[in-house]
Amino acid sequence: MALRLSDPLDHLAATFRRFAERECRGSSPLYEALALTTADDAELRSIAGAAPAGQPVPNLFFAAVHYLLLAGPGDRLAEFYPSLTPSPRPPDEAFPSFRAFCFDRRPAIESLLRTGRVQTNEVGRCAYLYPTFALVAEWSRRPLVIIELGASAGLNLMWDQYRYEYEGDASCGPSDATVVIRSAFRGDRRPRLPERAPAVVGRVGVDLVPIDVRDEDQTSWLRALVWPEHRERAALLASALALAQRTPPRVVRGDALACLPDLLREARRDAAVCVTHTHTLNQMTEGRRAALTAVLSEASRDLPLYRLSAEWLTGIHPLVELTSWAGANVTTRRLAFSDPHGRWIEWLGDRTAARPFE
Incomplete structure (x- = not known):
């Protein structure tokens, strides 16, 4: 008989356990330990339950605590966070301090849960965007227009301004770039990695609550979303923000489904229009996912x-897919599996893959 979870707090217990075992294990020992102990603590889960529907609750809950610690690291709990001390205490000893901090700062945490969103602007994911956009440019023989859904601060819209170093393989992108993304390929297959990025003639993002790259409080929230052990991710975020602050990318405030038709109509007809989203659909209902597919199918009648x-x-790992339309024909290709933060890529496609519908 299947286990039925009737209480919302019971659902949260399962959610925290899944987060610990599926996402944190091997990546964040601190969050793994805290998620497992929070799963067994109904009072703590009652605080986490202030998060709105549709948000990944463990990510949001731990980000709220991290945000408060970054703003005032004097609490004893900071001693366990590698982001706040060079010599953190063992993660399996953190829970008593974590629990005490959560109850001491409960009103502030619940306020952040109600108003904040998980909108991690993971620049490392550009490691697989680069070869995929290059593939679109090769197939279409056109410059690119990029429309990103759930763009956060829009840092991934600037993917062509970054340098890429793939361990044991090629380096590509501007040699003088101030943002350098390092990744590695697994397995035997490799994509084409042109030395220069394809031409981009338009780029825009859409987000319910865009992050202003020049607002210190908003960028501090982005920093809090980075897990405490991930110092390289934090440094990469800082360098991308510094670049974006010179010329902030355009990110439209609004609902993706409401804004997308207008953004598609604005796109240049002589370009290949790429609508992209990374780790976004988990915050959409099945109905909204279907509606997004319908919007794209309708728009494909008038533009590449x-x-x-x-x-x-x-599945075990995130999946990178590329869908293309030609009249009534639709093709979706599985291009790669990846680390959630872009640290490695297992390319599935053939380097010499034919253009769609050839």
Whole structure:
């Protein structure tokens, strides 16, 4: 008989355990330990339950605590956070301090849970965007227009301004770039990695609550979303923010489904239009996901359209897919599995893959 979880707090217990075992293990010992102990603590889960529906609760809950610690690291709990001390205490000893901090700062945490969103602007994911956008440019023989859904601060819209170093393989992108993304390929297959990025003639993002790259409080929230052990991710975020602050990318405030038709109509018809989203669909209902597909299918009648998605709805690892339309024909290709933060890529496609519908 299947286990039925009737109480919302019971659902949260399962959610925290899944987060610990599926996402944190091997990546964040601190969050793994805290998630497992929070799963067994109904009072703590009652605080986490202030998060709105549709948000990944463990990510949001731990980000709220991290945000408060970054703003005032004097609490004893900071001693366990590698982001706040060079010599953190053992993660398996953190829970008593964590629990005490959460109850001491409960009103502030619940306020952040109600108003904040998990909108991690993971620049490392550009490691698989680069070869995928290059593939679209090769197939279409056109410059690119990029429309990103759930763009946060829009840092991944600037993917062509970054340098890429793939361990044991090629380096590409501007040699003088101030943002350098390092990744590695697993397995035997490799994509084409042109030395220069394809031409981009338009770029825009859409987000319910865009992050202003020049607002210190908003960028501090982005920093809090980075897990405490991930110092390289934090440094990469800081360098991308510094670049974006010179010329902030355009990110439209609004609902993706409401804004997308207008953004598609604005796109240049002589370009290949790439609608991209990474780790976004988990915050959408099934109905909204279907509506998004319908919007794209309708728009594909009038312009060369591609959909680049990197999502982790099922399976062991996130999956990178590329969908293209030609009249009534639709092709979706599984291009790669990846680390959630882009640290490694297992390319599935053939380096000499034919253009769609050839």
